Amino acid sequence: MIGPYRVAAKLGEGGMGQVFLASSPSRRLVAVKVIRSELLDDPHWRERFRREVVSAQSVSGFYTAPVVDADPDADHPWLATQYINGVSLSAAVTEKGPLPEQAACRLGAGLAEALIAIHRVGIVHRDLKPSNVLLAADGPRVIDFGIARPLDAVPLSRSQILGTPAYMSPEQALGETVTPSSDVFSLGATLVYAAIGRAPFGSGRKVRGRIVYGEPDLTDLPDPMRGLVTRCLSKEANERPSPEQVLTALSTLLDAHYGEEWLPAAVATLIGEHEQTVTEATAILPSTY
Known part of the structure; x- marks a missing residue:
């Protein structure tokens, strides 16, 4: 679990964090970014993650992924955005x-x-x-x-x-x-x-x-x-x-x-294959929290 979200699969990672596919209690899919464990004790990285949360929350538009939830003050800070297929x-x-x-x-x-x-x-x-x-x-x-x-x-x-x-x-x-x-x-x-x-x-x-x-x-x-x-x-x-x-x-x-x-x-097919992988990953999640 990351906050209230149940993790289904890992989507990717970068220099600051890892991103997971997760499900909300109502079964809505989200992408949750979590700061790397090895960076947790460094105030610089925690502040940088906080800035990311603030920046992402302030932006809205057709071509960005909206933030749905975040907790930059958690022991393990995280940011959840709408999952984009x-x-x-x-x-x-x-x-x-x-x-x-x-x-x-x-x-x-x-x-x-x-x-x-x-x-x-x-x-x-x-x-x-x-x-x-x-x-x-x-x-x-x-x-x-x-x-x-x-x-x-x-x-x-x-x-x-x-x-x-x-x-x-x-x-x-x-x-x-x-x-x-x-x-x-x-x-x-x-x-x-x-x-x-x-x-x-x-x-x-x-x-x-x-x-x-x-x-x-x-x-x-x-x-x-x-x-x-x-x-x-x-x-x-x-x-x-x-x-x-x-x-x-x-x-x-x-x-x-x-x-x-x-x-x-060809790209539409690639997206379809990715969607099938996501469907298989979330199918094994329990129906209740």
């Missing part, structure tokens, strides 16, 4: 290949709407990347506010830089002030991955330097998306479009070039 963008691309142009544009539009909702409450996500994007039948979801920070937060020192190097903005990589434009850079990098199956600046130890000083490799990126993504990946934060402008541009592309279809059949 979907697979991560990273898993979908790894197993089924890049998304078709139309699906990539729909993805980008959904991510832009998510950023609008996040920024509206004064938060910068700071870790938008393929593994933090869930693909569901009704659209994408942005998850994991583990390193999100308020807009007015004191900048981190270079020794405290957090995030995923391949998807962070140049200013984030340098430990400079991070604004909502940083999330737009990460959105652009995530779209490149979705459309061609790799990050625009590659990976490895030197990726941070390439992000700061190099140029993105947009080879094979579909032409209708190239101009917008290029602007999102500008080194200068004030030259990037706002999430609202990204949404308008992608909506225009969808109207002009594509239809309404969302996920390709």
